[in-house]
Amino acid sequence: xxxxxxxxxxxxAISDDLIEFALGTLSGRSRSxxxxxxxxxxxxxxxxxxxxxxxxxxxxxxxEAEPSLGFETxxxxxxxASDTRRLTVRRRRASVLAVAAxxxxxxxxxxDAVLTTHGGxxxxxxxxxxxSSQLTADGVVVGHVTISSGSPxxxxxxxxxxxxxxxxxxEVTLADGRVETVGKxxxxxxxxxxxxxxxxxxxLVRSARLVNTHGTVLARATFAT
Amino acid sequence: xRTHGSYNDEASDEALLSGVAVGDDRAVLAFVRRYQRxxxxxxxxxVGDPGMAEDVAQEAFIRILRxxxxxxxxxxxxxxxxxxxxxxxxIDAVRVRRPIPTAPEDRTFLSxxxxxxxxxxAASMSESVTQARFxxxxxxxxxxxxxxxxxxxxxxxxxxxSLEAIPLGTAKxxxxxxxxxxREAAAIMEAP
Numbered sequence: 001x002x003x004x005x006x007x008x009x010x011x012x013a014i015s016d017d018l019i020e021f022a023l024g025t026l027s028g029r030s031r032s033x034x035x036x037x038x039x040x041x042x043x044x045x046x047x048x049x050x051x052x053x054x055x056x057x058x059x060x061x062x063x064e065a066e067p068s069l070g071f072e073t074x075x076x077x078x079x080x081a082s083d084t085r086r087l088t089v090r091r092r093r094a095s096v097l098a099v100a101a102x103x104x105x106x107x108x109x110x111x112d113a114v115l116t117t118h119g120g121x122x123x124x125x126x127x128x129x130x131x132s133s134q135l136t137a138d139g140v141v142v143g144h145v146t147i148s149s150g151s152p153x154x155x156x157x158x159x160x161x162x163x164x165x166x167x168x169x170x171e172v173t174l175a176d177g178r179v180e181t182v183g184k185x186x187x188x189x190x191x192x193x194x195x196x197x198x199x200x201x202x203x204l205v206r207s208a209r210l211v212n213t214h215g216t217v218l219a220r221a222t223f224a225t
Numbered sequence: 226x227r228t229h230g231s232y233n234d235e236a237s238d239e240a241l242l243s244g245v246a247v248g249d250d251r252a253v254l255a256f257v258r259r260y261q262r263x264x265x266x267x268x269x270x271x272v273g274d275p276g277m278a279e280d281v282a283q284e285a286f287i288r289i290l291r292x293x294x295x296x297x298x299x300x301x302x303x304x305x306x307x308x309x310x311x312x313x314x315x316i317d318a319v320r321v322r323r324p325i326p327t328a329p330e331d332r333t334f335l336s337x338x339x340x341x342x343x344x345x346x347a348a349s350m351s352e353s354v355t356q357a358r359f360x361x362x363x364x365x366x367x368x369x370x371x372x373x374x375x376x377x378x379x380x381x382x383x384x385x386x387s388l389e390a391i392p393l394g395t396a397k398x399x400x401x402x403x404x405x406x407x408r409e410a411a412a413i414m415e416a417p
Contacts, residue, residue, distance in 0.1 A: 016382070016397050016401070019401055019404060020381060020382060024312075024313060024379060025375065025379055025382075026381075050408060051408070053408075053411070054404055054407045054408045054411060055376050056305045056308070057353060057407075058361070058376045059267060059308040059309065059312055059376075060308070061354065061358055062263075062266050062267040062270045063266050063270065064263050064265075064266040065265050065266035065269045065270075065278075066262055066265070067261055067262070067265040067278075067279055068275065071265070071279060071282075072254075072257055072258065072261065075257055075261075075283050076250075076253065078283060078287060079253065079286070079287055082291070190248065191248075
């Protein structure tokens with residue numbers, strides 16, 4: 001790596017500071033000067049990387065030690081309490097599920113109760129209890145789908161799948177083979193919860209699936225006939 | 226929260242961090258179990274007090290777990306990343322408690338200087354780390370002390386000069402020469 005004499009002098013001038021930079025003990029103006037120099041000097045940049053590698057290896061020399069009993073539990077609790085992203089997702093999901101619970105009660109058990117009140121013996125074929133199924137991807141459960149069979153019918157989907165993220169389409173396949181697109185939703189960090197109306201009667205839904213924007217099926221759920 | 230799949234001892238650090246990044250509790254637990262002795266040991270070595278070392282190690286874990294999603298493999302291994310975060314936090318903690326640098330004689334982290342080490346520890350070290358340990362042990366005593374003060378305790382050259390009662394130039398040259406020899410030893414080992 002050839003350097004101009006002037007450049008080489010600059011490198012020489014900051015060599016001690018470069019060592020302190022690699023050790024993480026350089027601050028203030030000296031640190032800024034090193035950073036400025038590194039912007040334009042590949043030689044010192046490589047030198048820094050090499051020095052930092054030595055420092056990194058040194059950290060492995062510290063002997064391991066057993067923390068006190070309960071360290072792990074205390075840490076996990078502290079982490080959970082501090083993980084605002086997960087808390088936000090959980091709160092959002094909890095609020096959606098709370099609405100879902102109300103809908104299920106009104107559309108499912110509520111109508112069932114009305115039928116029971118007015119019709120005496122309840123015909124099983126006319127009850128509108130919601131049906132639920134697990135949403136799976138490659139044999140792994142990644143969420144749940146609930147479909148009410150009232151009119152209108154509603155789909156409630158709860159996804160908790162680490163590897164699925166971004167925009168997804170939700171489709172249902174009906175008893176006659178027709179496919180209905182329920183809507184377009186977004187998975188954030190693998191999580192998603194939503195409620196959407198289905199145009200066709202819920203009782204006709206035989207399966208549901210999540211499809212990405214390329215048309216690949218990401219997960220599916222089937223419902224017993 | 227539901228979790229899917231599991232993480233065995235052979236799962237890579239990167240795989241665990243990916244799991245942590247998407248909120249998988251099992252990945253969090255596996256990661257903590259893998260690194261807790263290492264991080265706590267480093268923190269204890271630097272701060273010298275078990276209570277303070279636990280605070281440092283816990284804070285280090287929290288930062289690592291929170292930033293799992295932005296970990297960039299191009300900037301170093303997961304292990305190096307976690308150890309560096311722990312070291313920096315430990316050094317900061319010591320500086321807050323003891324603004325005036327003290328000699329490390331009152332700390333528990335003297336094994337590197339005294340050269341004592343249990344066979345179990347030696348057996349668990351990788352070849353490059355074992356080599357680094359030999360290289361450190363082979364340094365002249367004054368250089369070894371300067372290196373340990375600078376690398377493990379985060380002491381500046383000026384502080385090393387003050388602690389060792391030597392001129393600043395001497396402190397700088399001890400650190401420089403010590404690092405150069407350690408690097409040379411590492412290079413010899415990497416050579417075919």
